[in-house]
Amino acid sequence: MATxxxxxxxxxxxLKEAALLFAERGFHGVGVDxxxxxxxxxxxxxxxxxxxxxxxxxELLVGISGRLLTGGKRRxxxxxxxxxxxxxxxxxxxxxDFALDDRPLITLHDRELDRLRDSDRKLVxxxxxxxxELWVEILREVYPSxxxxxxxxxxxxxxxxxxxxxxLGRPGSxxxxxxxxxxxxxxxxxxxxxxxx
Amino acid sequence: MATxxxxxxxxxxxLKEAALLFAERGFHGVGVDxxxxxxxxxxxxxxxxxxxxxxxxxELLVGISGRLLTGGKRRxxxxxxxxxxxxxxxxxxxxxDFALDDRPLITLHDRELDRLRDSDRKLVxxxxxxxxELWVEILREVYPSxxxxxxxxxxxxxxxxxxxxxxLGRPGSxxxxxxxxxxxxxxxxxxxxxxxx
DNA sequence: CAGGGAGGTTAGCGGTCGTTAACCTGAAGG
DNA sequence: CCTTCAGGTTAACGACCGCTAACCTCCCTG
Numbered sequence: 001m002a003t004x005x006x007x008x009x010x011x012x013x014x015l016k017e018a019a020l021l022f023a024e025r026g027f028h029g030v031g032v033d034x035x036x037x038x039x040x041x042x043x044x045x046x047x048x049x050x051x052x053x054x055x056x057x058x059e060l061l062v063g064i065s066g067r068l069l070t071g072g073k074r075r076x077x078x079x080x081x082x083x084x085x086x087x088x089x090x091x092x093x094x095x096x097d098f099a100l101d102d103r104p105l106i107t108l109h110d111r112e113l114d115r116l117r118d119s120d121r122k123l124v125x126x127x128x129x130x131x132x133e134l135w136v137e138i139l140r141e142v143y144p145s146x147x148x149x150x151x152x153x154x155x156x157x158x159x160x161x162x163x164x165x166x167x168l169g170r171p172g173s174x175x176x177x178x179x180x181x182x183x184x185x186x187x188x189x190x191x192x193x194x195x196x197x
Numbered sequence: 198m199a200t201x202x203x204x205x206x207x208x209x210x211x212l213k214e215a216a217l218l219f220a221e222r223g224f225h226g227v228g229v230d231x232x233x234x235x236x237x238x239x240x241x242x243x244x245x246x247x248x249x250x251x252x253x254x255x256e257l258l259v260g261i262s263g264r265l266l267t268g269g270k271r272r273x274x275x276x277x278x279x280x281x282x283x284x285x286x287x288x289x290x291x292x293x294d295f296a297l298d299d300r301p302l303i304t305l306h307d308r309e310l311d312r313l314r315d316s317d318r319k320l321v322x323x324x325x326x327x328x329x330e331l332w333v334e335i336l337r338e339v340y341p342s343x344x345x346x347x348x349x350x351x352x353x354x355x356x357x358x359x360x361x362x363x364x365l366g367r368p369g370s371x372x373x374x375x376x377x378x379x380x381x382x383x384x385x386x387x388x389x390x391x392x393x394x
Numbered sequence: 395c396a397g398g399g400a401g402g403t404t405a406g407c408g409g410t411c412g413t414t415a416a417c418c419t420g421a422a423g424g
Numbered sequence: 425c426c427t428t429c430a431g432g433t434t435a436a437c438g439a440c441c442g443c444t445a446a447c448c449t450c451c452c453t454g
Contacts (some may be wrong), residue, residue: 005351016293019318024311025309025312026221026223026224026309026312027223027225027291027335028224028225028226029225029311029312031410031411032411032412032413035413038375041431041432041433042432042433042434043412043415043433043434044412044414044415044432044433044434045431045432046431047412047413047414048431048432049431050387050428052412052413053411053412053413088406092323109275110364111308112223114222114223114226115222115223115226116222147354149371149372150376150380153371153372153377153380154384155378156361156364157358157362157365157384158223158358158378159364160357160358160359160360160361160364161354161355161357161358161361161388162357163357163359164353164354164356164357164358167307167353167356167357168350168353168354174346174350175346175347175350175429179347180350182352183347183350183351183392184354186391186392186394187323187354187355187388187389187392188388189352189391190387190388190389190391190392190394191358191384191385191387191388191391192387193387193391194370194383194384194386194387194388194390195380195383195387197383197387209399219417228440228442229441229442229443230441230442236430238401238402238403239402239403239404240403240404240442240443241402241403241404241442241443241444241445242402242403244442244443244444245400245401246401249442249443250441250443252443316419
């Protein structure tokens with residue numbers, strides 16, 4: 001079982017480069033020729049791997065929201081019955097890892113959703129909603145005083161806070177990854193606590 | 198002196214509709230014909246008011262960052278020498294008002310900046326930076342323990358939190374504007390306090 | 395009442411872009 | 425050794441889009 005040290009497949013290469021380009025210049029701002037050039041093939045060669053430009057964006061966005069949700073569910077399952085406070089910290093930590101390690105995907109995530117076909121957009125929205133509801137549930141266990149609509153707003157706002165990483169200056173101007181992660185974590189907890197006050 | 202109850206000028210109409218369309222479908226996703234149609238004229242009629250599509254976006258983005266900065270400076274000036282805590286609350290309140298009342302502009306603000314000509318983008322970035330520095334300064338008066346890089350990160354993150362309003366479900370699903378504003382305000386303060394801890 | 399400018403109109407040009415068609419090539423497999 | 429097929433190539437089409445040109449029509453003003 002080659003547990004994932006394999007060379008990345010062509011599809012994966014393409015998706016990675018497309019994500020970077022889309023994040024930089026927007027979906028409509030990038031041509032298929034540029035995406036091809038980024039992986040060393042040119043233009044229409046991409047159509048051997050994807051049905052079209054839209055399909056790449058769809059796979060990226062579905063992948064992102066899917067991975068977020070799966071990771072969240074896994075953490076919930078692992079903590080089963082444990083301290084909700086610890087679980088909330090675990091969720092926050094997972095989201096921060098994602099926000100710090102996959103910044104272009106974070107950017108795409110809430111920027112290009114409207115460029116999707118109706119069916120894909122509905123799928124992504126549904127995954128996002130499930131992820132939010134997961135957080136809402138845990139949050140209300142930690143802060144039972146928090147009404148559900150307020151909890152949902154609070155979760156969206158904290159996502160806004162955590163997803164601010166692309167605005168935090170390119171890696172290097174930051175105080176280091178660990179310190180940044182810790183700062184974001186503290187702020188998220190502080191924001192939640194204040195929301196429940 | 199007609200203090201601003203005047204009918205909106207054509208330019209203003211166009212800018213308003215263009216902002217809505219750009220926020221909905223992205224700069225490249227909107228044609229000039231659609232912008233024209235939105236104000237009752239069609240296509241190239243826009244060129245009587247703007248040098249081009251780019252010019253509309255530029256005016257919108259410069260206007261946004263300019264208004265944010267001006268509003269912030271005004272609040273600082275008004276509080277001159279007063280309690281920094283009160284001033285910080287005032288800045289937060291001002292930003293929330295903007296985020297709640299001009300949601301499409303908030304969306305544009307951090308989504309389409311890269312579509313600008315170099316000179317315009319530099320101008321907008323400079324205005325944004327000044328606005329951030331304004332917050333950083335006040336924040337460090339309130340929390341002297343906070344180092345400058347951390348303060349800057351904290352400010353960007355809180356902007357992410359406050360600018361999450363477009364994700365908060367369309368007006369109506371919200372607990373009411375006042376309650377939302379209050380919630381956001383508490384969370385921002387909580388996040389800052391936690392950052393300084 | 396001339397005339398001129400502000401603010402429209404439609405037609406159309408030139409460029410870009412996503413996608414398809416037709417063709418090529420090298421390596422694997424019977 | 426021949427075949428097949430995955431994965432490329434270039435050429436080109438058709439649609440769209442930003443913008444200009446040329447023209448029209450009020451309305452204001454001297």
